Amino acid sequence: MDPIHITSEIGKMKTVILKRPGKEIENFTPRMMSRLLFDETPYLPIAQKEHDTFASVLKQYGVNVLYLEKMAKEALNHGGPQVKSAFLDRMLTESNYPSGVIHDALKEYLNSMDTQTMVNKIIAGVRKNELHIVYNDLASSVSDNPYPFYMDPMPNIYFTRDMSAFIGNGVSINHMTFAARKRESLFNELILNYHPMFEGQNIPVWRNRNHTYSHIEGGDEQVLSEHVIAIGISQRTTAKAIQEMAQKLFQKSSFNKVIAIQIPHNHAMMHLDTVFTMVNYDQFTMYPGILNQNDDINIYVLTPGKDGKIEYKHRTNLKQTLKDALHLSELDIIPTGNGDPIMAEREQWNDGSNTLTIAPGTVITYDRNYVSNRLLKEHGINVITVPSSELSRGRGGPRCMSCPVVRADI
Ligand SMILES: NC(=O)NCCC[C@H](N)C(=O)O
Numbered sequence: 333m334d335p336i337h338i339t340s341e342i343g344k345m346k347t348v349i350l351k352r353p354g355k356e357i358e359n360f361t362p363r364m365m366s367r368l369l370f371d372e373t374p375y376l377p378i379a380q381k382e383h384d385t386f387a388s389v390l391k392q393y394g395v396n397v398l399y400l401e402k403m404a405k406e407a408l409n410h411g412g413p414q415v416k417s418a419f420l421d422r423m424l425t426e427s428n429y430p431s432g433v434i435h436d437a438l439k440e441y442l443n444s445m446d447t448q449t450m451v452n453k454i455i456a457g458v459r460k461n462e463l464h465i466v467y468n469d470l471a472s473s474v475s476d477n478p479y480p481f482y483m484d485p486m487p488n489i490y491f492t493r494d495m496s497a498f499i500g501n502g503v504s505i506n507h508m509t510f511a512a513r514k515r516e517s518l519f520n521e522l523i524l525n526y527h528p529m530f531e532g533q534n535i536p537v538w539r540n541r542n543h544t545y546s547h548i549e550g551g552d553e554q555v556l557s558e559h560v561i562a563i564g565i566s567q568r569t570t571a572k573a574i575q576e577m578a579q580k581l582f583q584k585s586s587f588n589k590v591i592a593i594q595i596p597h598n599h600a601m602m603h604l605d606t607v608f609t610m611v612n613y614d615q616f617t618m619y620p621g622i623l624n625q626n627d628d629i630n631i632y633v634l635t636p637g638k639d640g641k642i643e644y645k646h647r648t649n650l651k652q653t654l655k656d657a658l659h660l661s662e663l664d665i666i667p668t669g670n671g672d673p674i675m676a677e678r679e680q681w682n683d684g685s686n687t688l689t690i691a692p693g694t695v696i697t698y699d700r701n702y703v704s705n706r707l708l709k710e711h712g713i714n715v716i717t718v719p720s721s722e723l724s725r726g727r728g729g730p731r732c733m734s735c736p737v738v739r740a741d742i
Contacts, residue, residue, distance in 0.1 A: 334501045335529055336737055339558040339586075341610040343739035344394075344691040350387055350734060351400040351492050353379045355456035356485035357726070368487055368512045369599070372725035379722035383490065386696070386733065393690050393716075398737070400492055401455065403523045405448045411526035416447070419522055423454060426515045427483045433472045437465045438482060451519075457485030489516050491728040492735040494568075494607070496520040497550035499561065500585045502536030504577065505552060509568045517541045538580050539573070546572035551603025551732055554638040556610060558741070560589045560657045564604025565632075567597040567604045575634070575642060582636040589657055593650070594630040595622050600681055605731045607668075607685050611713055612693040614660050615741065617704070618650070619668040619680040633657070666711050668704050675703045682720070683729025692717075692742060696730040698723075 337346075358376045360368055385399050408416050420439050429435035441463050442450050459480055467473040488494075495517040496505045505520050521541060539548065539725050552564035561581070563574045574592050581587040593604060601607045607619040623629050628648035637643035647653045657665050668685045669676030679685075684701035693713055697705055698720035708715050718730065 333738070334683050335533055336498045336501050336503060336535060337741075338498045338500060338736060338739055340553050340739060340742045341556060342612060342689040343742045345736050346394075347391070347396040347398065348390060348734050348736045348742060349398045349400050350383070350390075351490045351494050352383055352387075353490045353723075354401070354452055355457055355489045356489065359457045359459075359485040360487060366486070366697070369510060370487055370726055371599075374722045374725045376722075379725075382719045382721070382723045383733070386723075386730065389696060389716055389718060390690065390734075393694075395690065396738075400489070400519060400523070400735075401448070401451055402528075403527050404451045404519045406528070407523045407526040408447050408451070409647055410528055410531070411522075415522075415526055416443075419518070423515060423518055426518065429482075433468055434465060434482065436605075437463055454483065455486045455489055457481055458483040478711075484512070486513070486516055488513050488726060488728075489519075490723075491551075491732040493728075493732045494549040494551050494603070496524075496735065497553040498735070498737050499538060499553065499555055499581070500536075500558070500587065502538050504539040504548065504550070504553065505537065505541045507541045507547050507573075508549055511545045513549075516663065536584055538585070539577050543573070546570045546576065546627070548573040549603060550735065551605045551728075554604060554608075554610065556591070556660060558586050560590045560591065562608075563606065564595060564608075565592050565594040565630075566604060567599070567602045569603075569604045571632075578634045578642055579640070582642070583640070588636055590634040591653060591657060592632040592634060592644075594632075594722065599727065600604040602704065602727070604734075605686055606683065606728075607680065609685060609687045609689070609731055611687055611689050611695050611708070612664075614658075614662060614713060615664040615666060615693070615713065616654070617666050617668060617685050617687055617708070619685045620671055621680065623650075636693075644646065664711060664734045666704075666707055666713075669686065669701075670703050672703065679704050681727075682724045683727070683732070686729030686731045688730035688734055698729055 357374045389715040424435050549568040552569040554562040607622045631647040632644045634644045669679040679701040684704040687695040689695050696716050699717035
């Protein structure tokens with residue numbers, strides 16, 4: 333079996349990568365929140381408890397749960413001192429210290445820790461009062477302002493869905509949109525290159541993180557079947573990135589159709605999976621607010637054309653487009669909040685459309701979205717709920733908090 337195997341969004345989940353929330357989610361102030369893409373200041377002990385419940389539900393259903401922070405440590409230890417040094421240089425460069433006295437001091441500080449503490453520290457952020465640096469050059473002296481951090485925390489990293497996505501037997505390691513999240517995928521790159529689970533396995537990289545003008549995030553990438561992938565054109569994923577990805581997938585994989593779905597560009601629905609997810613062979617959830625007054629939405633269906641070119645067709649009927657692509661005669665689209673405009677908007681905000689399917693027709697959702705959950709059950713879905721008062725403050729749900737590596741074929 334390949335170390336990576338994702339041919340659907342719903343096949344029985346075998347292996348998943350999570351990140352347990354740590355100090356990073358309480359190492360910021362209300363003034364930093366919007367830049368760090370948070371809407372609140374979570375209470376860490378409860379967030380951890382809720383996350384542990386989420387992990388234990390996955391384990392009860394037979395999923396092998398891996399932790400990103402532990403895999404990063406294992407990759408660094410396996411790679412040895414040179415890999416560790418290069419990783420720190422890259423992380424410091426992307427934290428705006430490519431060289432100089434601050435770079436050197438931070439590197440020495442981080443290197444003095446055992447590897448797991450170092451990984452956790454990078455994620456939690458480094459405050460200025462943790463080390464005493466004597467500035468000896470203009471650039472460093474000028475950066476000596478009242479801002480309390482040398483390295484910002486990475487509070488969004490528990491949304492492991494977004495920094496990378498496993499697709500088929502390969503991976504996309506994502507160049508993310510906002511500065512608050514860009515460094516996160518350095519961990520995914522490290523794990524792919526040096527973790528014993530992946531190292532030396534020639535894993536196809538459908539797209540790497542070295543892009544400047546286009547970006548993509550895993551919340552927008554959904555494998556619908558072994559031939560079809562849906563990708564959101566969103567606040568976080570550009571049409572150019574989708575086109576580049578389609579080109580690579582059409583050349584080197586079994587995928588021959590990309591359904592690009594254009595969703596509104598705003599923080600409440602930053603990724604496709606905040607408004608649309610697949611929950612069974614022929615069932616999806618959808619937030620009705622993404623459709624216009626005629627129940628239309630802009631969809632572009634990309635297929636391989638002549639001479640390596642890509643053809644695309646504009647469509648507007650989501651249901652029919654999905655039925656055609658998945659060869660289904662019927663399709664059930666279950667509206668978030670049962671279509672009630674107030675409940676739909678409230679529950680979408682708290683990730684009511686962000687269901688995580690762990691087997692066909694079995695999903696994990698947040699308990700707080702009781703209207704959407706009830707409706708899912710009425711449509712025959714087996715709904716397992718997890719507590720969510722603190723986890724939801726980061727604007728992501730069960731799908732966002734999971735990065736599946738292996739699923740059984742459907
Ligand atoms: N796939 C997802 O929708 N992930 C949720 C990401 C939430 C995070 N606060 C962000 O804005 O990136």
